[in-house]
Amino acid sequence: MIALKFETEIKGTCTEANHKGEIVIDSYSFGSSRYVAINDGERQTGVSNISEMSLTKSTDISSPDLFLQSTNGKSLGVATLTVLQTGGSTEDTQPYLIITLSDALLTSYVIEGSKIRPTERLHLSFTKIKFKYVEFNGNTKNGDVEKTYDLLAKKAG
Structure with missing residues (x-):
């Protein structure tokens, strides 16, 4: 499961315990x-x-x-994309990839419909990115790696 939340509250349909009300995402790329x-x-x-x-x-x-936010050109603040996995012997979800975008701005919103449920494509611009990977062995967290990049300063951290 992939969940997205913005600092500016936008209600979504996620039902996972620590992500209730966040936006459910089908796929992402950057x-x-x-x-x-x-x-x-x-x-x-x-x-x-x-x-x-x-x-x-x-x-x-x-x-x-989301449609309205794409028209106003205002920052949504921090956007957090969390990729969850089902952990080990329990069925609890564990966040193993967390991507945090600073000063997120919705630059594009496209909706495509057909006989099945409509699909939306969104594009987010941002000024800084934090990329964190958490390693698990079953239910046990083995550590994490976190890197940042500031797009304005063109500097890694």
């Missing part, structure tokens, strides 16, 4: 790229480029708010 040129026996690299985060979800109670 990435980084860097221009590389090879000239005269040397390799030169450009500045890293971090893409917006792209999300897909089914239409739900959050849809009207």
Whole structure:
């Protein structure tokens, strides 16, 4: 399961214990790229480029708010995307990937309908990203790794 919450409250349909009322996400993607040129026996690299985060979800109670937020150009504050797994011998969910976006701004909202439930695609711009992975062995947390990148300063932390 993937859950998304914003600092600006937008009600979703998640029913997981620690994520009640958050927005259920079907898929997400973002990435980084860097221009590389090879000239005269040397390799030169450009500045890293971090893409917006792209999300897909089914239409739900959050849809009207998300649409409106895409039109007003205001920051939603911090956005937290949490990827959950079912843990070990218990059926409790454990957050194993947490991506935190600072100063999140909904830059695009698209809804596509057909005979089945409509699907939405969202794009989020942000100024800083925190990427945290938590390792589990069954129910036991084995540690975590957390990295940050400030897009405005172009600096890793």
